[in-house]
Amino acid sequence: MPESQLTPFDHEIDRSDTNSAKWDRYKGRDILPFWVADMDFPVPDAVLDAIAERLKHPILGYTRTPRAAVDAFQSWLQRSHAWTVLEEWLVWIPGVVTGFNLAARAVAEPGGSLLIPTPVYYPFLSAPRHAEQASIEVPMVKDGARWIMDFDALRNARQAGTRLLMLSNPQNPTGRSYTQSELVTLADFCLRFDMYLCSDEIHSSLILDEGSRHIPVANLSPEIADRTISLYAATKSYNIPGLGCAVAVIPNPELRKVFRQATSGLVPDIGPLAYAASTAAFADTSDWLPSLLDYLRANHQRMSEVMGERMTPVEATYLAWIDLGDLGLQNPGAYLESHGLGLSDGAPFGGPGFVRFNFACPRALLERGLARFEEAMQTLHRR
Numbered sequence: 001m002p003e004s005q006l007t008p009f010d011h012e013i014d015r016s017d018t019n020s021a022k023w024d025r026y027k028g029r030d031i032l033p034f035w036v037a038d039m040d041f042p043v044p045d046a047v048l049d050a051i052a053e054r055l056k057h058p059i060l061g062y063t064r065t066p067r068a069a070v071d072a073f074q075s076w077l078q079r080s081h082a083w084t085v086l087e088e089w090l091v092w093i094p095g096v097v098t099g100f101n102l103a104a105r106a107v108a109e110p111g112g113s114l115l116i117p118t119p120v121y122y123p124f125l126s127a128p129r130h131a132e133q134a135s136i137e138v139p140m141v142k143d144g145a146r147w148i149m150d151f152d153a154l155r156n157a158r159q160a161g162t163r164l165l166m167l168s169n170p171q172n173p174t175g176r177s178y179t180q181s182e183l184v185t186l187a188d189f190c191l192r193f194d195m196y197l198c199s200d201e202i203h204s205s206l207i208l209d210e211g212s213r214h215i216p217v218a219n220l221s222p223e224i225a226d227r228t229i230s231l232y233a234a235t236k237s238y239n240i241p242g243l244g245c246a247v248a249v250i251p252n253p254e255l256r257k258v259f260r261q262a263t264s265g266l267v268p269d270i271g272p273l274a275y276a277a278s279t280a281a282f283a284d285t286s287d288w289l290p291s292l293l294d295y296l297r298a299n300h301q302r303m304s305e306v307m308g309e310r311m312t313p314v315e316a317t318y319l320a321w322i323d324l325g326d327l328g329l330q331n332p333g334a335y336l337e338s339h340g341l342g343l344s345d346g347a348p349f350g351g352p353g354f355v356r357f358n359f360a361c362p363r364a365l366l367e368r369g370l371a372r373f374e375e376a377m378q379t380l381h382r383r
Contacts, residue, residue: 009041009295012362026342032369033342037172037319039239039360043277044288047238050280051273063272065092072282073247077232079285080205083219089251091259094244094270096202097123099231100166102248103198104131105262106229106255112161115195117149118350119321121172124200125350136162137350140174145312147174147321148182151189164196165189169217170203173321173349173356175314177212180220187217187224196255197228202246205237205289208297209315218249225251229259234281237289245270245278299359299366306370318360321346325353327380339376341369 015023022038070087077083093099104114104127113134116124128135138157140147154165167186170177178186190197197217204214218228233246250256296318303311303320310323322343324332332355333345346354359366 007291007295009292010362010364011042012365013040013042015040026337031337031340031342032365032372034358034361034369035342035344035356037236037317037358037360038241039318039358040362040365041239041292041360043239044284044286046284046286046288047240047277047280050276054272054276060272062269063275065270066275066279069275069279069282072279073232076234076282077216077249081214081216081219083216085249085251088253089249089256091248091250091256091263092270093246093248093263093267094274095235096200096231096233096246098267099229099246099248100124100198100200101127101130102259102262102267103196103229104128104133104164104166106258107163107196108133109161109163112163113159115154115158115162115165117154117165117167119173119346119354120166120168120349121200122348122350124166124168125348127166134159134161139350142312147171147176147312149186151185154189155193158193158195162193162195164198167197167199167217169199169201170206170214170316172200172203172317173319173344173346173351173354174312175208175317175319175321177207177209177214177315179212180215183215183217184220187220190227191223195227197224198231199228200231202231202233202236203317204232205234206293206296206318207316208293208300208318209313210297212315214316218251222251227252227255229255234278237292238277238281238284240274240277240281243271243274243277245274296360299361299363302363302366302370303357303359306374318358320357320359321351322355322357323353324355329353336373336376339372339379341372341376 022033022036108131113136114128115136117140118137136157138153141150199217218225218230230249235241300314311320329335344356
């Protein structure tokens, strides 16, 4: 492609000597990393400018939540997802992983359990242990080309002490953007069985299917809002995961109180640069995010051409869930590493036989990764 036709997303950025967790994992080895959910795109100028502006002050001390951060988040949630939330509902925390671990602790009871549809982002699966709860993992099922929650299995698996269902919405790693009908069924399920819901909605700005939209579960009705902890952050969509800042939206004052109590002695404050970056991201109304989504859609199309039926369509996120179960590989991730391709093995997500492929990268880098994938598949077929 001529230089004049390249977008900011096409330029490959050398991330060596930056202590990048993504790239340093394979330092010194010819393995291209497409594993952790960290985009290889530059952060937009609006966010970098906000950080630079904050750095004009020479002191970076302990920081209270800025008024601008609250206003930006409330406006973003209304503008993006048509949900009006009160300031008093918000609890600012350093990350959504912190949030769902706090949710597990907040509702934990002796001998209790947590219900988790799988496969799922693997830190979900350690949250029950951290809260001294049993983990009830219920596999999702395929309905045609889509992964869906199995409500019959969820109902049969729950126990008397099951107090919390943990949801990834949009779903990581399957890439589902749940429909309103699915979420209404989920809300009814939680209300029927007197369960709370923790909904990780960090990928809510990354809807690739133009026929889909993100629906905050808690905005469906006052009844489910009263039982839901919703988690948001700008860190995925604006590629600032190294500046941890997230928001838990908890309308129920008693639930919010025990959530705050669960932070005591465990959760650090958010730093001033993280607040500056996230405030700018939530306030952004430029064409940067729509342009990112267009680029990701094109990358997704290229992924689909290579992966075929091994990959279900990615309605949201930039993470493809790829089925290699028919190949007889004990460790698909390790096999692909031997062919120079660093993906996330599915086993830690509760999906052995699968791999997760992060396609949020410049097209030329993606093409090199896909070529290595095809070579790895051809090697198997030649055996």
